[in-house]
Amino acid sequence: MGDLISNLSHGFGVALSLQNLGLAFLGCLVGTLIGVLPGVGPIATIAMLLPITFGLDPVGALIMLAGIYYGAQYGGSTTAILVNIPGEATSVVTTLDGHQMARQGRAGVALGIAAIGSFFAGTVATIVIAALGAPLTGLALIFGPAEYFALMVMGLVFAVVLARGSILKAVAMILLGVLLSTVGTDLETGQERMTFGLPFLSDGIDFAVLAMGVFGVAEILRNLDHTETRDVVRQAIGRLLPNRDDFKQAAPSVLRGTFIGAILGILPGNGAVLGPFASYTVEKKIAKDPSRFGRGAIEGVAGPESANNAGAQTSFIPLLTLGIPPNAVMALMVGAMTIHGIVPGPQVMTRNPDLFWGMIASMWIGNLMLLIINLPLVGMWVRLLKVPYHLMFPAILMFCCIGIYSINSLPTDVMFIGFFGIVGYLLIRFGFEPAPLLLGFVLGKLLEENLRRALILSRGSLSTFVDRPISAGLLVIAMILLALALLPSIRKGRDEVFTE
Amino acid sequence: MSISHGQGKHRGFVRSPQNFAAGLFLLFLAALALWLTRDLPQGRLSAMGPSMLPDWLAYGVGLCGLALLGAGFLKDGEGLEGWNLRGPFFVLLSIVAFAVTIRPLSLGSLSIPGLGMVVAGPLAILIGGYATPDAEPRPLLVLALGLTPFCMVLFGDLLNLPIPIFPQSLANVLPASWSQKTILRILAALMVLAALLVHFTGRRRRSNRIDVVRQPEEV
Numbered sequence: 001m002g003d004l005i006s007n008l009s010h011g012f013g014v015a016l017s018l019q020n021l022g023l024a025f026l027g028c029l030v031g032t033l034i035g036v037l038p039g040v041g042p043i044a045t046i047a048m049l050l051p052i053t054f055g056l057d058p059v060g061a062l063i064m065l066a067g068i069y070y071g072a073q074y075g076g077s078t079t080a081i082l083v084n085i086p087g088e089a090t091s092v093v094t095t096l097d098g099h100q101m102a103r104q105g106r107a108g109v110a111l112g113i114a115a116i117g118s119f120f121a122g123t124v125a126t127i128v129i130a131a132l133g134a135p136l137t138g139l140a141l142i143f144g145p146a147e148y149f150a151l152m153v154m155g156l157v158f159a160v161v162l163a164r165g166s167i168l169k170a171v172a173m174i175l176l177g178v179l180l181s182t183v184g185t186d187l188e189t190g191q192e193r194m195t196f197g198l199p200f201l202s203d204g205i206d207f208a209v210l211a212m213g214v215f216g217v218a219e220i221l222r223n224l225d226h227t228e229t230r231d232v233v234r235q236a237i238g239r240l241l242p243n244r245d246d247f248k249q250a251a252p253s254v255l256r257g258t259f260i261g262a263i264l265g266i267l268p269g270n271g272a273v274l275g276p277f278a279s280y281t282v283e284k285k286i287a288k289d290p291s292r293f294g295r296g297a298i299e300g301v302a303g304p305e306s307a308n309n310a311g312a313q314t315s316f317i318p319l320l321t322l323g324i325p326p327n328a329v330m331a332l333m334v335g336a337m338t339i340h341g342i343v344p345g346p347q348v349m350t351r352n353p354d355l356f357w358g359m360i361a362s363m364w365i366g367n368l369m370l371l372i373i374n375l376p377l378v379g380m381w382v383r384l385l386k387v388p389y390h391l392m393f394p395a396i397l398m399f400c401c402i403g404i405y406s407i408n409s410l411p412t413d414v415m416f417i418g419f420f421g422i423v424g425y426l427l428i429r430f431g432f433e434p435a436p437l438l439l440g441f442v443l444g445k446l447l448e449e450n451l452r453r454a455l456i457l458s459r460g461s462l463s464t465f466v467d468r469p470i471s472a473g474l475l476v477i478a479m480i481l482l483a484l485a486l487l488p489s490i491r492k493g494r495d496e497v498f499t500e
Numbered sequence: 501m502s503i504s505h506g507q508g509k510h511r512g513f514v515r516s517p518q519n520f521a522a523g524l525f526l527l528f529l530a531a532l533a534l535w536l537t538r539d540l541p542q543g544r545l546s547a548m549g550p551s552m553l554p555d556w557l558a559y560g561v562g563l564c565g566l567a568l569l570g571a572g573f574l575k576d577g578e579g580l581e582g583w584n585l586r587g588p589f590f591v592l593l594s595i596v597a598f599a600v601t602i603r604p605l606s607l608g609s610l611s612i613p614g615l616g617m618v619v620a621g622p623l624a625i626l627i628g629g630y631a632t633p634d635a636e637p638r639p640l641l642v643l644a645l646g647l648t649p650f651c652m653v654l655f656g657d658l659l660n661l662p663i664p665i666f667p668q669s670l671a672n673v674l675p676a677s678w679s680q681k682t683i684l685r686i687l688a689a690l691m692v693l694a695a696l697l698v699h700f701t702g703r704r705r706r707s708n709r710i711d712v713v714r715q716p717e718e719v
Binding site for chain 2: 182459461
């Protein structure tokens, strides 16, 4: 406990430096901006901004990028409540009750409870990260290649089970993602695999290129098919601070939402997306009068909004302690860390304590800033929604081009975001979700490396994964999960969660 | 420009065109991967060769493809409706235009001088903008002329990233005492001026149609 406090105070010392405060603020501001704007997500934004961090020191760079991610969770709710369009995928469920509240003239209360719930969830998540950091890092040190492999397999199974839509399609996307990660020079034999003899593919497919293609360009193409009719609530926003009754009604939902979000965030897949769905379902299930939901129930805003913020923050845990990115945003963080010569993994905490604790402390500071950025300034963000999509997407397109070009100064990278954009668009049209593909791609290299290493150590015997207790345990969990997900009764429940 | 496969028309042989097409696509990718790794050694489990994992994965993807193909025949599902080619065409064209103009490029007999961000940026915005039927030339021009100088100053001046800003021939024409940054700043200022000019001269002629979103009355 004493350690925790001294570490946190060290972190606050780092995070409170003028430069880091400024960068945290900048990150939160950009995060809110892209959160408010539908059609621009954190993945594309962070990929676009990666080159900007070249000139910064690593702590500041990661503080800023982290701010973008959790800042987007705050901004997304504003659009969801006022316009009935989710600003981010994580605020889809907020539209259900949030917009109804706005129609009843309680937009301010909905915005207020969303921000306050998020702040509470952010505070709890910060403490969770700080508390789990040391023990998980210790755990990671006793992991061998077999355990790492089993852990990643379990993670991918989680991602399949927790993904939206068809399980079969999610499995296909994960396999395809891992397959894509094997393109390039084989590290052990030095032979080129699936490169078509093209020199720029011999290093493999660049993650930023794939992410920007699939999440930047393909998103634009998909959005162009869904021209949106926007209608901001015409009633007054009203007072922003919820009154005592509102608090009393919402407080338990905030607590439950934070808990659900924090747990789902740690799991691989996308906790920040899934948390709100789970939280909404729970709130509706245990409510005395479920029919209020969908008609402006404050619990339906408080729970999910807390869950998405908690999930966004706790998803840093696997990255910072085990070096395994649980979702695409964290994979970009790996990219940002490698640019600065930091290898993600258990050693980060001991070798770069400034980075580890500074980032954690900055999250709490960032949450405090977001409360201010969002509530009093909500009018400014609403005005931003006036920008029509047909002017926004060409700007995003140019930013993508400039961003990806400045990472490696290669025009081929620019062309490849176009190529992956088209492929991603095709996949979306065929009913696939691109998120599991990216996760498979991210974990693919680590997965292959650890699989090979484990098999070399065991002289080619596959039983090594079953003989070692931790690895066996993880694989059993994965099998049970997959079996459960395929059971008809559970499948039905799962579909219900996603169609709400 | 769009091919429409309405849902409900396909109650014949293929009951879910979307799953059917998805299955075919996966089978194609799996076959491609297997074909590309055909010459590489598989190795043994104790010393895996370069193609062992990719091959297993390709079989996995192929199996998923077969299952989806089967599901396409057996279960009713979504159709493949409303393919719009305008979006992908202009977006791709805009990306390619940026890629070939940002720095010198020679493809066989064709060579394009590097024009830098000052040309590539606006080009990407103007071409990309036409991906939607709502495109209007004047606001796009204002956007192109306004956003490019912002990026030039941000990436070239403040962050010092090695991204070409303007054609090298321009620097040769101007006095040698002008530094790269001076030229960058002058160009940026000129573009902002041009953007303002286009914006304000156009306002009277244009109807105020852009505001898709109505303001809440009290904020």
